[in-house]
Amino acid sequence: MIGNLPSDPHPWSERREAGLANTTMRQTLGLVTRRFSVGKRRVFAEDPEQEAARRLGVEAKRQAIANLDSLLDQFASKVRSNGGTALMAGTAHEAVEAVRSIAATHQVKVVVKSKSMLTEEIQLNRGLEAAGLTVLETDLGEYIIQRAHETPSHILAPAAHKNRQQIRELFEDDAKTAGLAPPVSDAASTLTQYARERLRREFLQADMGVTGGNFGVAETGTVVLVTNEGNADLVTTLPRVLVTVMGVEKLVARWEDLTLLIQQPAMNGIGQRLSAYTTLISGPAASVAEGPAAWYVVLVDNGRQRLRHTVYEDVLSCIRCGACLNVCPVFRQVGGHAYGSVYSGPIGVVETPLLTNFGVGAELPSVACTMCHACKEACPMEIDLPGHIIRLRQEKVRRHLNAASLTASYHWWSRIWATPRGYRWSLRWARRLQGLYQRQGRLVRAPGIARGWFQTRDMPPVAQETFIEWWQRHRGGLDRERRS
Amino acid sequence: MATVRLFVTCLVDVFRPEVGRAAVTVLERHGDRVECPVEQTCCGQFAFNAGYRQEAALLAKHFVEVFEGDTTPIVALSGSCAAMVVHHYPELLREAVIEERGSVKEAEGWAARAMAVGREVVEFSQWLGQGSPDSALGTVGRQRLALHQGCHMRRILEETRQPKELLEQQGFEVVELEDSDQCCGFGGTYSMTEWRVSTALADAKLKAFQDAQAGGAAYLVSSDLGCLLHLAGRLRRLGAQDPTRHVAEVLAGEEDRP
Ligand code: SF4
Numbered sequence: 001m002i003g004n005l006p007s008d009p010h011p012w013s014e015r016r017e018a019g020l021a022n023t024t025m026r027q028t029l030g031l032v033t034r035r036f037s038v039g040k041r042r043v044f045a046e047d048p049e050q051e052a053a054r055r056l057g058v059e060a061k062r063q064a065i066a067n068l069d070s071l072l073d074q075f076a077s078k079v080r081s082n083g084g085t086a087l088m089a090g091t092a093h094e095a096v097e098a099v100r101s102i103a104a105t106h107q108v109k110v111v112v113k114s115k116s117m118l119t120e121e122i123q124l125n126r127g128l129e130a131a132g133l134t135v136l137e138t139d140l141g142e143y144i145i146q147r148a149h150e151t152p153s154h155i156l157a158p159a160a161h162k163n164r165q166q167i168r169e170l171f172e173d174d175a176k177t178a179g180l181a182p183p184v185s186d187a188a189s190t191l192t193q194y195a196r197e198r199l200r201r202e203f204l205q206a207d208m209g210v211t212g213g214n215f216g217v218a219e220t221g222t223v224v225l226v227t228n229e230g231n232a233d234l235v236t237t238l239p240r241v242l243v244t245v246m247g248v249e250k251l252v253a254r255w256e257d258l259t260l261l262i263q264q265p266a267m268n269g270i271g272q273r274l275s276a277y278t279t280l281i282s283g284p285a286a287s288v289a290e291g292p293a294a295w296y297v298v299l300v301d302n303g304r305q306r307l308r309h310t311v312y313e314d315v316l317s318c319i320r321c322g323a324c325l326n327v328c329p330v331f332r333q334v335g336g337h338a339y340g341s342v343y344s345g346p347i348g349v350v351e352t353p354l355l356t357n358f359g360v361g362a363e364l365p366s367v368a369c370t371m372c373h374a375c376k377e378a379c380p381m382e383i384d385l386p387g388h389i390i391r392l393r394q395e396k397v398r399r400h401l402n403a404a405s406l407t408a409s410y411h412w413w414s415r416i417w418a419t420p421r422g423y424r425w426s427l428r429w430a431r432r433l434q435g436l437y438q439r440q441g442r443l444v445r446a447p448g449i450a451r452g453w454f455q456t457r458d459m460p461p462v463a464q465e466t467f468i469e470w471w472q473r474h475r476g477g478l479d480r481e482r483r484s
Numbered sequence: 485m486a487t488v489r490l491f492v493t494c495l496v497d498v499f500r501p502e503v504g505r506a507a508v509t510v511l512e513r514h515g516d517r518v519e520c521p522v523e524q525t526c527c528g529q530f531a532f533n534a535g536y537r538q539e540a541a542l543l544a545k546h547f548v549e550v551f552e553g554d555t556t557p558i559v560a561l562s563g564s565c566a567a568m569v570v571h572h573y574p575e576l577l578r579e580a581v582i583e584e585r586g587s588v589k590e591a592e593g594w595a596a597r598a599m600a601v602g603r604e605v606v607e608f609s610q611w612l613g614q615g616s617p618d619s620a621l622g623t624v625g626r627q628r629l630a631l632h633q634g635c636h637m638r639r640i641l642e643e644t645r646q647p648k649e650l651l652e653q654q655g656f657e658v659v660e661l662e663d664s665d666q667c668c669g670f671g672g673t674y675s676m677t678e679w680r681v682s683t684a685l686a687d688a689k690l691k692a693f694q695d696a697q698a699g700g701a702a703y704l705v706s707s708d709l710g711c712l713l714h715l716a717g718r719l720r721r722l723g724a725q726d727p728t729r730h731v732a733e734v735l736a737g738e739e740d741r742p
Contacts, residue, residue, distance in 0.1 A: 020684060034663075329667040333684045367678050370671030370685070371533050372635035393535025406677070407536075414531050414539035417494075418546045423525040427498060442720060452679035457686075457717030460499045467497045467504030471520045475508075 003303020003355035004092040006123055006151070008340035012363045019334030025153070025161040029335055032160045033326040037378070039271015040323060050267060053260045058382050060257035061317040064218075068308065068316075071218040071251045072299065078221025082283035084295040088248075095300045096127035099210070099243055102296050103133060106241045108207040112199075114225065114232035115139035116212025117155050117320055118247050118300060120342045124210070135210075136202045138231040140195050147174055153336030155343060156269045156322035161335050167191055174198070192229075199231070209235035209292065211281070213246030214265060214319070216297075219254050223297065225279040226265055232279045242292035244281060248299050249316040261319065268380040269321035303355030312354055312388060317381040318347055324375035324385060330368050339364060346375035346385040353392060362401055365392035409449045430462040487517040489551065491560040491569075491605065494526035495709045496730075503709060506736035507561055507608060513622045514612055523550045529568040532576060533672045541580030544573050544598065551601045558605045561732065563637025563707045566607040571640050573598035607637065609647030609707055609731050623735050625656030627703065630696035632689070632715075634708035635667050647707055647731045654735060659701055661692040670714040686718045693727070703729045703739055 008015060019025065044051060064071055076086035089095035103111070111133055113119065125135045125146075137146040141158040145151065147170045152158030159167070164186040171194050175182035183194040211232055215224040223244050225232045236242055252258055266272045284295040307313055325331045325345030336344035341352045341360050349368050352361030375385040396402055416422035437445040443459040445451075453459065465473075488511060496503045511518050528543030547569065551558055560566035574595040581591035606614075612621070629651060637643050648658050669675065669685025693704050693715075704727050706712050712728040720726060729739045 016680060020680060327665075329669065329685050330681055332666075333681055333688075366535075367681075370635075370667045370669055370674050370682070372667035372671070373639040374635070374665065374667065377639055390533065390535060393533075394537050395535075397535045397537070402535075406534075410531050410534065410536040410539045414528065414536070414542045417525045418542040420523045420525060444721075449673060449676050452676040453717070455679050456683040456721060457675075457679075457714065458720040459713065459717050462498050463501045465501065467492050467501035468520065468522050468524075470501055470505065472522055475518075475520070476522070 001090045001301060001303065001306065002357045002359065003301070005121060005302075005341045005352060005356050005360045007360040008337075010340070012338070012340065012367050015338040015340055016334050016367070019338040022161070022335065024163055024166070025335050026333065028163050029153070029160055030332055032154075032157060033332055036270050036322070036326045040268055040326075040378075041271075043267050043271050043273060047273070050263060054264060054380050057257070057260035057264060058317065058380075060252055060254075060260055061319075061381060062314070064252045064257070065249060065308065065313060065316045067253065068248065068251065068305070071253055072248060075216055075218040075221055075251055076297075076299070078218065079283075079295075079297050080221075082221045084221070084283055084297055086297045086299065089298055089300045089302075092122035092300070092302050095122045095245060095298055095302070096124055098296075098298050099124060099245065100127060100131050102241065102243055103128065103131065103208060106207065106294065108241060109133060110202065110206045111135045111208045111210055112138050112203055112206040112235050112239060113142070113210040114212070114227060114235040115142050115158070116210070116245060117152070117342060118212050118245055119210065120152060122245070122300065122302065124245065136199070136206070138199050138203070138235055139227065140192055140229060140231075143195055143199070144170060147171070151337065151342065153344065154322060154325055155320050155336075155345070155347070156265075156325075161337070164188065164191065171195070203234050203238050206239045208241040208243060209239040210243050210245060211235055211279075213244050213250050213297075215258055215261060216246060216251045217253075217255055217258050218251050221282065222255075223281040224258060224262065225277075225281070226262065227277045227279065228266075228270075230277045233277060236279055236281055237291050240293045242281070242284070242295045244295070244297045246297070246299060247304060248301050249304050249318075264380050265319050265321045268319075268323040268378070269326075303357070306357075307354060311391065312350075314381070314383045315347075315350055315354065315388065317383060318351075319381060320347075321380060323378040323380060327374040327378045329370060329372060329374065334368070339368065346389070347383070350383075350385055350388045350392065358395075358399065358401065362396065365389050365396065366402070406449055427462055427466060431464070434461050486515070486557065487519060488557045488559045488611065489554070490518055490520040491527075491551075491558050491565065492520065492524060493560065493562045493565045493709065495713065496561050499713060500709060500730070502738070503561060503730040503732050506730070506738050507559075507732035509736045509738075510612070510621055510623075510732055511559065519556070521550050527565045527568045529565060529572075530672045532568065532572060533674070537576065537580050538584060541577055541584075544577055544580075545594070548573070548577075548594070548597050548601050551604070552597055555604060557611065558601070559611045560605055560607050561730070562709060563607045563634050563641055563643065564710060566605050567636040567640035569598075569605045570602040573602055607641060607643065607646070607707060609650050610641075610643060612735075613646040613650045621654055621735055623654040623737055625651065625654040625734070627739075628657040628659060628700045629703050629705045629734065630661055630693055630701035631658050631664070632661065632668065632704055632706040632708075632711055633664065634706060634711050637707055638665065647705070651705070651731070651734070656734065659696055659699065661689070661696055663688070663692055668711045668715060670711045672710070675714055682714070683718065686715055690715060690718060697727070703727050703734065705729050705731055705734055707731050
């Protein structure tokens with residue numbers, strides 16, 4: 001089934017310009033992404049055993065994707081025998097409907113959520129609010145962007161584009177409406193403290209908790225959440241109904257596989273040994289002593305299973321660690337919102353068009369990658385991100401999604417340059433015509449696809465004598481000598 | 485004395501032929517006998533990176549035909565173009581031929597030919613660095629140089645020692661740029677189609693070079709002319725001198741051109 005992803009109505013050029021113009025964001029993202037990347041290298045250097053675990057973890061995850069059908073059955077039946085309810089949702093729409101009907105069945109009014117990219121992907125908040133529910137994000141970053149009416153700019157650090165001053169201002173406004181004392185400074189601890197106070201009240205009122213899931217263990221029916229704030233512990237224990245919404249690709253077969261992978265998101269994403277909190281959900285209160293009265297797991301496909309048995313299958317191993325975003329030069333310049341959907345950085349470039357069959361983000365492979373391969377080096381799950389970006393560009397050529405002028409340029413240029421005669425002929429013409437485009441001995445303008453270059457850069461003119469022409473004049477004899 | 489074949493690359497051939505001449509000088513001082521197959525044109529990386537597989541394959545086939553049937557080392561004047569031939573050609577040709585002709589046998593044939601050619605390809609500084617460390621190139625390096633290691637040399641060829649060691653052996657002092665592992669934004673025709681992002685990245689790289697210059701770096705040196713043309717072009721447009729030099733130029737002692 002083809003997936004549905006949110007889509008920003010603004011075209012790429014506007015989104016890109018908004019990103020480039022936002023200097024605060026570029027500075028903040030630049031700092032955060034570099035700090036995470038340095039941290040990542042350090043933790044792996046300090047703990048070489050983790051590298052072995054990572055490798056085995058990749059194997060385990062690839063295996064799980066290969067056996068996904070049977071693992072899904074096993075996981076669902078385990079969840080049921082643990083007293084929970086497992087539901088399958090083929091599309092974003094079905095997933096939202098499933099959560100809405102759970103909320104209706106249990107007469108839910110207030111929902112608290114822990115951080116989940118999948119719920120962003122299916123736009124769950126919007127769906128629940130349309131049904132008259134109040135939805136509150138409890139992850140600090142998510143809470144910030146919810147207050148600001150924005151979407152996440154980074155899959156792991158949703159508010160990475162905001163600095164502390166901006167966050168303080170948001171909270172000051174929020175404090176007025178909530179009748180609370182505003183934060184006294186923009187220190188990180190003060191801001192966190194404010195959000196905690198603010199959220200404590202909501203936790204006690206909430207009827208339903210919604211979480212995502214970092215891993216689902218098929219042999220035990222357990223859902224595992226890794227967070228940095230402990231808010232997931234409250235979301236999973238205080239409200240009377242708990243709903244876990246997770247992608248079908250999050251499963252691993254065995255507990256052992258989980259132990260290989262559990263440190264990977266934090267180590268690779270933010271350079272920490274283990275995220276501060278690991279929350280396990282294994283069933284409702286009836287079966288595990290404390291917690292909610294009812295537990296539902298909604299397993300969402302939304303375009304994922306289509307990728308199985310294709311060259312893109314490894315994409316389903318993604319653990320959403322964000323390491324590829326942190327090293328991506330384009331991401332650092334334009335920020336997450338420029339990608340126009342939920343997933344940004346290299347994994348967003350690959351997944352957005354793949355999940356939606358080019359319905360959303362068809363431009364991304366062409367516009368958001370310089371082919372530097374930094375993401376491939378960074379990805380702990382060994383996903384062939386640059387290879388996939390090239391494949392998606394090839395797919396765009398096949399589907400005629402590029403500008404006709406670009407395609408024509410490549411068509412003729414490659415045919416002319418595929419013979420030495422054509423190559424030399426083209427250079428003779430270039431020499432003849434380039435006078436029109438020169439200033440002080442340098443090229444300053446050009447027609448066709450090269451136009452973009454000259455918006456900001458000069459170029460030396462085509463040499464009066466190319467290297468090969470020089471070689472033929474001075475050294476040509478050498479080659480002939482050897483051949484005869 | 486080894487014989488080598490020069491893989492000039494189209495950018496050197498057309499826009500900075502002096503780099504090719506410098507490379508010949510250095511290789512000959514190194515004791516190599518230099519040949520240059522004059523039918524070579526372009527490796528097709530521009531087309532490949534942009535997703536134009538059939539177009540890239542046309543150029544790749546031509547390259548293979550020019551260089552095959554001979555086991556003389558092929559010395560490439562660009563890390564990125566070397567990576568293209570060594571690491572992308574076999575799969576590119578396999579897939580393009582299957583797509584075009586539907587014949588697995590033909591596709592495998594082309595892939596094998598590409599692989600055979602790829603085995604002989606080595607980047608210029610890697611070639612020079614293979615010999616004994618004190619092999620005399622006759623270079624008397626005095627300056628401090630800032631190095632820009634192109635992304636494909638760094639991550640596809642996985643070359644991190646050269647050209648740094650080679651330059652240091654010749655007496656140069658080599659400094660790393662701040663954020664040296666971040667792309668300069670060139671990216672082939674990405675620099676044209678997405679010139680806004682490409683230029684923002686060039687400016688970040690040039691800012692790092694400015695800091696290196698303040699610390700005494702005389703030139704910005706790289707094994708990849710693509711990156712250098714992009715950075716030099718940006719500086720020229722901003723009214724500055726061109727401080728970029730290809731590794732071959734500094735090794736030849738020809739860095740002091742205007
Ligand atoms: S693609 Fe790799 S690096 Fe990027 S978020 Fe997924 S697992 Fe992490």
